[in-house]
Amino acid sequence: SSSLIADSIRTQQTSLLSKPDNPEHVYPVELFPALEEFDVSLVVPALVVPSKLVSEYRKQLKEFVLDKAKLKVIVPLGDDDDVPVGLERRKHRKILLTKRSNIFDEEKIAQLLRNKGCFKANHKVSQSYEDWSTHEVLSRLLPLPPNEIPSSFEQIGRLAHLNLRDDLLPFKYMIGKVILDKNSPRIQTVVNKLASIESKYRTFNMEVVAGNKADGWSLVRVKEEGCQFEMDFTKVYWNSRLGGEHRRLTQIIADQARDGSSPVIVADLMAGVGPFAIPLTSKGHNIEVHANDLNPASYKYLLSNSRKNRCTGLSCYNMDARKFCKHLQESGIDFSHVIMNLPATAPEFLDSFREFRGARLPRIHVHCFAPKDYNEAVQDALKRCESALGCALDIDGNKVSIVDVRNISPKKNMYCISFDLPEAVRTAKPDSKRQSSHAEAKRQKLN
Numbered sequence: 001s002s003s004l005i006a007d008s009i010r011t012q013q014t015s016l017l018s019k020p021d022n023p024e025h026v027y028p029v030e031l032f033p034a035l036e037e038f039d040v041s042l043v044v045p046a047l048v049v050p051s052k053l054v055s056e057y058r059k060q061l062k063e064f065v066l067d068k069a070k071l072k073v074i075v076p077l078g079d080d081d082d083v084p085v086g087l088e089r090r091k092h093r094k095i096l097l098t099k100r101s102n103i104f105d106e107e108k109i110a111q112l113l114r115n116k117g118c119f120k121a122n123h124k125v126s127q128s129y130e131d132w133s134t135h136e137v138l139s140r141l142l143p144l145p146p147n148e149i150p151s152s153f154e155q156i157g158r159l160a161h162l163n164l165r166d167d168l169l170p171f172k173y174m175i176g177k178v179i180l181d182k183n184s185p186r187i188q189t190v191v192n193k194l195a196s197i198e199s200k201y202r203t204f205n206m207e208v209v210a211g212n213k214a215d216g217w218s219l220v221r222v223k224e225e226g227c228q229f230e231m232d233f234t235k236v237y238w239n240s241r242l243g244g245e246h247r248r249l250t251q252i253i254a255d256q257a258r259d260g261s262s263p264v265i266v267a268d269l270m271a272g273v274g275p276f277a278i279p280l281t282s283k284g285h286n287i288e289v290h291a292n293d294l295n296p297a298s299y300k301y302l303l304s305n306s307r308k309n310r311c312t313g314l315s316c317y318n319m320d321a322r323k324f325c326k327h328l329q330e331s332g333i334d335f336s337h338v339i340m341n342l343p344a345t346a347p348e349f350l351d352s353f354r355e356f357r358g359a360r361l362p363r364i365h366v367h368c369f370a371p372k373d374y375n376e377a378v379q380d381a382l383k384r385c386e387s388a389l390g391c392a393l394d395i396d397g398n399k400v401s402i403v404d405v406r407n408i409s410p411k412k413n414m415y416c417i418s419f420d421l422p423e424a425v426r427t428a429k430p431d432s433k434r435q436s437s438h439a440e441a442k443r444q445k446l447n
Helices: 004-011 051-060 107-115 134-141 166-183 240-259 277-281 296-308 321-330 346-353 374-389 423-427 432-440
Strands: 040-050 074-076 092-096 119-127 154-156 159-162 189-193 206-211 219-224 227-232 264-268 287-292 314-317 337-340 363-371 401-409 412-420
Touching (some): 040 051, 040 107, 051 092, 051 107, 134 166, 166 189, 296 314
Parallel strands (some): 159 189, 287 314
Antiparallel strands (some): 363 412
16 A cells, blocks of 8 residues: 555655755754654545444455554544444544545445445544654655665664765765664664775774764674674674575584584684674584684674683684685694685685695685676686686586575675585695785775
């Protein structure tokens, strides 16, 4: 059914804010329109029905009943309602209907009007700022079509993370205020990302656009897969939209651990604060994880999250991923799974498996960005992996699978390519020129 407030918005000739002539201009939050500007009163159709039949008729008419959060759609009759003489008002109720033309001609409603002692009516509905959703407020506020309204955000603990387009920056404080108003107290701070992720630690600059700016505002607590994670969001990488991928991969490894008698050993080369390592070692899965991250802050929170979740069998490291991979081989740690969750460049780190010394060939799980077209993505991911490994991958022999993880942008998605490490890497020679070029190359942007 149509949105009550959307109907009102469509009747407005202009938005409350206009695009500034100077694109660098930013509206201060102090210029937020008076809340009375959002007050609306609409007359909607209603069906008068016997009180004892309200529940039954509401189910029958579900597709026609007004759909608006926080709004009662079953209301008593008022003294000003025009009803047949002798009708006992207290024994009847009004079911509010969606505002569309010829609503009473719909067969289900017409049948009730003919046979069931029901009557046509109207009802005046008043709504204020408090009743509007985030999308409805921003639709009234911003000079944009509905499909361009930025009402969604990533939630990390009590922090809302926005990634606003350039054309929305003049309204960033207004947008922040609305998101805070509509999501408090579960959201206490709203931030906007200032640039793409380019640092070697996968962090990015951000600006508080609404809410708490006091010391410690960026310290967040997140619960995922029954585990508690603490971190400073300005110093480490975390993406709540990857929760499904964290679950998928940890479940694959946990299932193998349950089916076997000996521990499953996992090497997590780019572990971050532990979204894979912590769930794998906090639930008694018979799993041992060696988790590494180059970022000292990630390593700090990996350790603290390990203690907080009472992990067993988790060893933490703060090293370069290539050196860490070599270190595990030289230490005789016979790992059976490798997780490489650094989508911009993880495939290139596969060169650290050349001249592999492990007793068994592990299963590799590499995250990467690739074209949106799945067939193109498969070819792109395979080419990058094979180039780094220094040998070919056999689709069947190495049990290659590629999972489409999530949408990133109009032209690319994030994928996970999994395969058994091929025997040929044992004799693949290191390429010093390749590693030198990687060290000097600019990192790809992470969006």
